[in-house]
Amino acid sequence: MNNIHYISSKALTFDRIKEIMDNDYTLALSEEAIEKITYCRNYLDKKMENQSEPIYGITTGFGALHDKVISINQLSQLQRNLVVSHACGQGDEVEIEIARLMLLLKAHALSLGHSGVQLVTVQRILDLFNNKITPVVYQLGSLGASGDLSPLAHLFLPLLGLGKVYYKGEKQDTKPIMSEFAWDAITLQSKEGLALLNGTQFMSAHAVHILLKAFRLSKQADIISATSLDAYDGRIEPFIASLHQIRPHKGQIETSLAIRTILDKSELIAQPKKHVQDPYSFRCVPQVHGASKDTIRYVASIIDTEINSVTDNPTIFPDEDLIISGGNFHGQPLALALDFLSIALAELGSISERRVYRLIAGDRGLPPFLVANPGLNSGFMIPQYTAASIVSQNKQLCTPSSIDSIPSSNEQEDHVSMGANGATKALRVVNNLERILAIELFNAAQAMEFRDAKTSPFLQKILADFRKAVPFITDDSIMYEKIDASVQFIQSYVVTEY
DSSP states (O other): OOOEEEESSSOOOHHHHHHHHHTTOEEEEOHHHHHHHHHHHHHHHHHHHHOOSOOTTTTBOSGGGTTOBOOGGGHHHHHHHHHHHHOOOEEEEOOHHHHHHHHHHHHHHHTTSOSOOOHHHHHHHHHHHHTTOEEOOEEEOOOSBSBSHHHHHHHHGGGGTOSEEEETTEEEEHHHHHHHTTOOOOOOOTTHHHHHHSSSHHHHHHHHHHHHHHHHHHHHHHHHHHHHHHHTTOOSGGGOHHHHHTSOOHHHHHHHHHHHHHTTTOHHHHSOOSSSOOOHHHHTHHHHHHHHHHHHHHHHHHHHHHHTSOOOSSEEEGGGTEEEOOOTTOOHHHHHHHHHHHHHHHHHHHHHHHHHHHHHTTOTTOOGGGOSSBTTBOTTHHHHHHHHHHHHHHHHHTSOSTTOOOOBTTTTBOOOOOHHHHHHHHHHHHHHHHHHHHHHHHHHHHHHTTOSSOOOHHHHHHHHHHHHHSOOOSSOOOHHHHHHHHHHHHHHOOOOOO
């Protein structure tokens, strides 16, 4: 029996979204959602019967064409034209999982009862999700202000029987698939095209995807840094609780506790040290990792609010007899948060690469480049180059998108967030971070093999599992294959607790 998620006014959480996506949930509308969608649509239809004054986007054109009044018998055509004309995306395709997240988040937002859509429209969105028919969406085209107009237009072309989708592993035209399911194209009613295209679901779906990955990588960064610390013969004193209690940033305290827990009962960490302190990349892990944790937590709070909000325009309040043209589609909260998130994730990669460098430098009894016969073998020389290259790219990607704005629509839309560009950059940063951490684990596992004393039982188990995927390097071999295997290992290795 399929797991079912009933869309309602109950807030979506990151844990719930992960559960839906990982466990192949079917989406369905709750009775509450059906009632809210129907109530709002009925109000709008009745309002239109007696409305003489123009209502933006419902009986007028869009953007700079807001003063162009549209006749009643052309309102459906107006909404269809909107979707078709705004599908102007370019560049690489959005990942299928992110496009599916867009469908989920848009269906949730439309079900909150302030968008004026037809029930059949929301149900078709669920049909696409449930049957794994994923619209082709492009990364370039949104200014992150009047909603993610272009990406959302591509997302909803299939409602009209247009555009392309992925189905059964292949990119196909939508029309034959609609015939297979005996679906008619949706005839959009007043306001519906605007309800579909206005909204921040491109930005917020990317943000959810990135954050779910960031939650995992932040935890893995602690495990991997602890492995490097022990392999480097580092000191435990910088992680003692009393030090962090007098500077009680939450992330810092969490990180120091994590490292102490991970290294509990390590013979290496307990043995006497000749050196009195470690480099910052080891000694300041609680402060650096902790600051990134706090940033991830802050960004998650912004995105949590966003994915449970109504972000299309105009917004309908049936009980107050109000239709308000406002700016809830503006992506500024997400744009700033995504830029901040990119910086926090890039810093986890930056400090990781410095630990990689220390491990290959020939310090503290480790052989240069972590091979027994350096010179004949280059060993781990070039994985550090690769990590450095990726770190440098992340720094470049962290130039904030949100400080830019280019007016559009004949200056009617004269300040935009550029949050969509921030979202796609943040996605590249988090994917790059995953590779950097995989390289550090590759190095740390190799370094650990040159130590006589044992690390903690917790890390011994992880390293034993790692060795099933990535072998010890005795003589030079093709290293990219080992790095790829390390990436796959941290993508699939689940640690529930320390």
